[in-house]
Amino acid sequence: MSDTHFFHKDLLGMNDFAPRPFNSVEEMNQEIIKNWNDRVGENDTVYHLGDIALYFIRPERASNEAVFQVLKELHGHLVLIKGNHDSRSLFKYLSAHNYEWGGKSKFEFHDVGKLIKLNHRQLIMSHYPISLGIVNQIINLHGHIHHYSVNARENINVGIDTPEKDYLDYKIPFGAPFSERDIERMIDQKKIDFAKRR
Structure with missing residues (x-):
């Protein structure tokens, strides 16, 4: 799995780059979460190969917290590989707020x-x-x-x-x-x- 682009409002609609026919980022986010959880068990491992979200607001902590809340809704252990739109700040935030899920950490991190x-x-x-x-x-x-x-x-x-x-x-x-x-x-x-x- 890659390029979920949670919160990325510029992708909404039928653009040429990555069409996403949703009326809002909330609708898009919920559709991804629902379809993810319908397919992934609580203790499955999912490799996410980058570009988790595009949500750059101030303060930066608020952006990181919003992305963290979405990721907490997803089933499974998440192995996160950094994409070009994933900030080091987000990975640091997720690392600082990592928690146990089914006997191991919810998140695992890889830069490359x-x-x-x-x-x-x-x-x-x-x-x-x-x-x-x-x-x-x-x-x-x-x-x-x-x-x-x-x-x-x-x-x-x-x-x-x-x-x-x-x-x-x-x-x-x-x-x-x-x-x-x-x-x-x-x-x-x-x-x-x-x-x-x-």
């Missing part, structure tokens, strides 16, 4: 990315797409580019408005994080798609 192994693959999770070149069993899950797709089979955009969800033959509600099954399907289908292009 995180590497995990899943189903005999290495997944490099980052906010920005990474150019890996030709590799075997290494996939970059990323966000940042909204409704665009990197023209490489090793890169999977897992942002909230990714076009790569078209590789799924079922619908993912807006704001609901992708499951391991969804990610595997996107990886496999993009590989098939690229094999057809040869």
